[in-house]
Amino acid sequence: MRVINVFTVAILAFVIASCTAKKETPAIRPFAFNDSGMHVITTIINEKDNEVAMLYGNKAAIENNTQPAAMLKLVTYREQDNKYWFGSYINGELLRVETVNMQPTANGQPPAYSVDVYNQPAFRPADATARTNFIQTLDHAWYPCDPY
Amino acid sequence: MKISNRLKIISVSAGIVLAVTAALSFTTKLVDNPPVTGDLEAPAAVKEIFSRACYPCHSNTANLKWFDKLPGVASIVRNDILTARKHLNFSEWDKLAPAAREAALWEAYNMINSGTMPLPSYAAVHSDASVSAAELTTLRNYLLTKKKTVTAVKQDSIAQPAATLPNPLPTSLTGIQFMPEFRQWEVMSTTSRFDNTTMRVMYANPIAMKAIREKQIHPWPDGAVIAKVVWDKERGNDGYIYPGNFQNVQFMVRNAERYKSTDGWGYAKFETKTLKPTTTLLVAQSCATCHKAAAKTGGIFDLSTLN
Missing domain, CATH: 3.50.70.20 (Cytochrome P460)
Known part of the structure; x- marks a missing residue:
């Protein structure tokens, strides 16, 4: 009888544990940035400010980021704990998108720098020229299939 | 007369069941404990948690309970322990390279924290196997002492050679081709x-x-x-x-x-x-x-x- 009880408890516990795991719906963070078909050129981690940024570029920017059709976007996220792996940080809340656009515009000659800020009311924009230079001189991460 | 016959049948059946159980008990192969070649080295509080929650299966110091030795159960337990040892064996810690030891500890924590380990079916009948929230904190704090910092220095803008994809594209033994x-x-x-x-x-x-x-x-x-x-x-x-x-x-x-x-x-x-x-x-x-x-x-x- 005791043996039966032991196994009954084990089976019940297993079934309950399995059901609990399956029913829990994780709160997946919505994707706040639309890449509009651009590709990631590199990734930068700012440990001091707990931020991670991904530099996206269109096809022209990947070839040569100073040519007229080139468009770069540096997308910065707050880093957060990876809920499913202690030992890893993952991109969290979107903080800002900095754009360097080499298309000549009515308001001025390229490069045109702009920044869209999200979830970061205290953010103060840095010098546009310095940021443009920083973004344009970032090295490409090595991918085994580029250009693809 | 009817009762007497029933008693006879019950007695004979019980006898057969007992004899078969006894025979199976003698023939069932229990898991053995090979020598400990090198044990995990960690602070006492950390080691105590791993010893209690993980060692029963992930070490050469299995201490089977009476019900683990029952016919039918013993072979399952044996198989579980042998599989567990293959994946991680704290009694053969010396056989792992230093980086592999640390990776094993982070993985062990994440398996426990997610509720994957100890196996829920095992924890249900081994109440001492569960790891409390306070113990998880102890493990986390220990792992944070092993947190890695980046020492490699980035060279100034060196143009890296462009990639050349192998032709044909490589395929893994699992049948997946590089995409x-x-x-x-x-x-x-x-x-x-x-x-x-x-x-x-x-x-x-x-x-x-x-x-x-x-x-x-x-x-x-x-x-x-x-x-x-x-x-x-x-x-x-x-x-x-x-x-x-x-x-x-x-x-x-x-x-x-x-x-x-x-x-x-x-x-x-x-x-x-x-x-x-x-x-x-x-x-x-x-x-x-x-x-x-x-x-x-x-x-x-x-x-x-x-x-």
Whole structure:
């Protein structure tokens, strides 16, 4: 009888544990940035400010980021704990998108720098020229299939 | 007379059952305990937790309870322990390279924290195996003493040679061919590991991305593919961390039927710039075991959540 009880408890516990795991719906963070078909050129981690940024570029920017059709976007996220792996940080809340656009515009000659800020009311924009230079001189991460 | 016959039948049946049980008890092979060649070295409080929760299966010091020795149960227990030892054996700690020891500890923590280990069926009948929230904190604090910092220095803008894809494209022993088209897929996430010194970018193919957006990941649809690109971290003169040496690209391919033995996911890893396929069927099993810790997201670790 005791043996039966032991196994009954084990089976019940297993079934309950399995059901609990399956029913829990994780709160997946919505994707706040639309890449509009651009590709990631590199990734930068700012440990001091707990931020991670991904530099996206269109096809022209990947070839040569100073040519007229080139468009770069540096997308910065707050880093957060990876809920499913202690030992890893993952991109969290979107903080800002900095754009360097080499298309000549009515308001001025390229490069045109702009920044869209999200979830970061205290953010103060840095010098546009310095940021443009920083973004344009970032090295490409090595991918085994580029250009693809 | 009728009662007497019934008693006879019951007595004979009980006798047969007892005899068969006794015979099986003598013939059932219990798991043995090979010598301890080198034990885990860790602070006493940490070791006590691992000893209690993990050692019964993940060491050569199995201490079977009476019900673990019952006929039928003993062979299951034996199989479980032998499988567990193959994956991680604290009694043969000396056989692991230093980096592998640390990786095993981070993995052990994540398996416990996710409720994957100790196995719920085991914990149900071994009440002393459960790990409390306070004990998890003790383990976390211990692991944080092993947190890695980046020492590799980024060189000044050296143009790296362009990639040349192997022709034909390499195929893993798990039947997965390298998919250069992942560069066209959307980015799922990016991670920075501090249990080692790598950084990663994860891509999801259109089927996987649709599943994420629609929260249809229990289970993930067949055809979903996740790609992961891994680099060593390097620190620039400006203090930022950049992707340095390319390590590998990994794929997880969803096909519930084909990859049934690895929880519906096929695994493949292509290492170094030559994209050498290194995933054997045995390695894929090991991948699947670890990915059980991400059961809440259908086996995928790197999904950002609203914390």
